[in-house]
Amino acid sequence: MNIGAAAKQAELPTKTIRYYEEIGLIRPAARGANGYRDYSNEDLHILRFVQRARGLGFGVRDCRELLSLYRDRNRASADVKALAEQRIAAVERKIEELQSLRETLCHLVERCTGDDRPECPILSDLAAESQ
Amino acid sequence: MNIGAAAKQAELPTKTIRYYEEIGLIRPAARGANGYRDYSNEDLHILRFVQRARGLGFGVRDCRELLSLYRDRNRASADVKALAEQRIAAVERKIEELQSLRETLCHLVERCTGDDRPECPILSDLAAESQ
DNA sequence: CTTGACCTTCCGGCGACTGGAAGCCTCATA
DNA sequence: TATGAGGCTTCCAGTCGCCGGAAGGTCAAG
Structure with missing residues (x-):
């Protein structure tokens, strides 16, 4: 799934998704043969997660924390x-x-x-x- | 009155005063022979004015408006x-x-x-x- | 004469993006 | 097959309202 479609699903601007990747909030997306970012369903979950957390007023720093807790099965x-x-x-x-x-x-x-x-x-x- | 003293009176950091001057929110201060900024009582009023307006949540743009109204006797x-x-x-x-x-x-x-x-x-x- | 507190300018960074330019890529249509 | 629209890429700059720091000039006290 290209970044545009992912952006629609996650209700985030493409610019913002690339920005989150740049600052290391989300992991770099996989790339297709053409160099385009390719988003999996798992990636979409993460994007939505961040979108909602930001919507609740959590800062990017908090989002890092929340994401790492989300990924931590022993949290x-x-x-x-x-x-x-x-x-x-x-x-x-x-x-x-x-x-x-x-x-x-x-x-x-x-x-x-x-x-x-x-x-x-x-x-x-x-x-x-x-x- | 030097910028440091003016800053104390107006409860604004010196950095902020210079910044306000730079963006044209306040008029450039007069300069002494040594190149130091020199603030009059009138200047102090303006500085306090801005400090309080900002404290009330007015943006810098609003402060421009407010200052121009303040100076306008026909407002x-x-x-x-x-x-x-x-x-x-x-x-x-x-x-x-x-x-x-x-x-x-x-x-x-x-x-x-x-x-x-x-x-x-x-x-x-x-x-x-x-x- | 030195010390330390001022003052000056300029440059860069903060948070969380957003906009724009320049240049590929892809796909539908003529 | 050419063309045009739209999507994708990167990078640079700007937003807002400052703040921190460096490099250097000035001043008053000891």
Whole structure:
């Protein structure tokens, strides 16, 4: 299976697949007589695996870990769970950060009349001497 | 005032200040006889302004807009408000995305026993044929 | 006069791709 | 058999918002 077809199956751009190969996230694909990459069903599993892991917000480094656990028949599921829990914690931190940002922005927006006059508490606050 | 002192006042790394100058976000600082950048109080306001806008999640492009509004005495506060509201919308979209991510991850984690056995629904789901 | 903390510029790298150029390969159609 | 479209290959550059480091000039204190 050529890279284009594999890309469709895995819902990944061909560019991204080649990139993953380049950085060693996935193993180099087999090559046909014409030099084209040739993907097996096993390869497709791996590609989909990575696509989904990335979709869940795991970084490429995490994906390496996950893939090596995936391939390790002697893995402990606890290790996988730990990675996922770290991910959850990071997501939760990010959510809180964004919620606090949202709060601040909303307060600023509420105080701005939003008309054709130049006075604007948003700009004033940004430019203020302190805080 | 040298760049180091300005950096402390504005709570920005010196590298970042030079970078902002390089990309034309802020105007080139005046130079002393020794070639050192020299920052005025007005410059400090601008630096703090940018620091806070970035802290609120505005991109550099938005900061350009905000700075040009800040300098424009004929601005309409509506324009500033619109920028802030766009930012809020973007933040809210991101929050929802992350919350949905969190949900998915939590479901996966709940189903994983997290012991020393290799069976793991997280890995199974990532590798699954579809969905 | 030396030391160490500044300052200057320039270059390269980060993460995770994405776009584009230049050049093969393949396949369907005229 | 020629042609054209599309797919494949590699490599280089750019994205965003910086950060680290090297090589060298400047300055204030001891």
